[in-house]
Amino acid sequence: ANHKVHIKAILINDTGAPVDAELAALPSPHTPNGSINGSVRPLGTVHIDKTATAEYDIPNNSTWDEFHPTLSDLHLFLESAGYTHRFKGEIYDSRTLTFGMRQISTSNTQLTLNSRPLFLRGTLDCCVFPLTGYPPTDLASWKREFSIIKSFGLNHMRFHSWCPPEAAFQAADELGVYLQVEGPVWAAFGSGNALDKWIPGELERTLKTF
Secondary structure, three states, rough: OOOEEEEEEEEEEEOOEEEEEEEEEEEEEEEOOOOOOOOOOEEEEEOOOOOOEEEEEEOOOOEEEOOEEEOOEEEEEEEEEEOOOOOOHHHHHHHHEEEEEOEEEOOOOEEEEEOOOOOEEEEEEEOOOOOOOOOOOOOOHHHHHHHHHOOOOOOOEEEEOOOOOHHHHHHHHOOEEEEEEEEOOOOEEEEOHHHHHHHHHHHEEEEEOO
């Protein structure tokens, strides 16, 4: 299949004057140290008054799953107009995003991932950390935990009524683990108090962040 990455960049100009800038992308295989390798793909000139939105599609044929957790890095560069090659102009801003390409769907009653049947073999995490009283926030701790469940043939973890920290998502991406993240609080919902407004808002913030 011809997979594409859809880029939507929201650009903010705080100089007080309109600016023309070149937006360029550099897609590459993921590197843990963030090194940049490959050729820049010019995306075009963007006129930025106060804000501007630029949208582009670039090809990416690698896919991610539990057996081959292939990740890609996308480096975006915003540089002064007139230059479409790496670092020849003044770099206004840059950002690197790490992602994996996957397509989740269904076939009759079966979940599929990248057109293959998906069977979730999981365990439960109820946010029980008696030694610290809080979950770890470092990558190494979560990679250790996910490596243990994978050594038992599992591929999935349910986070019962809570959302783990960002490091858990990164570790799952790198090791090939499916996460079932849930919103907080399962009791006293629907009484019309402030909690009823807070829970959907928290879910929206979780989706936006992760």
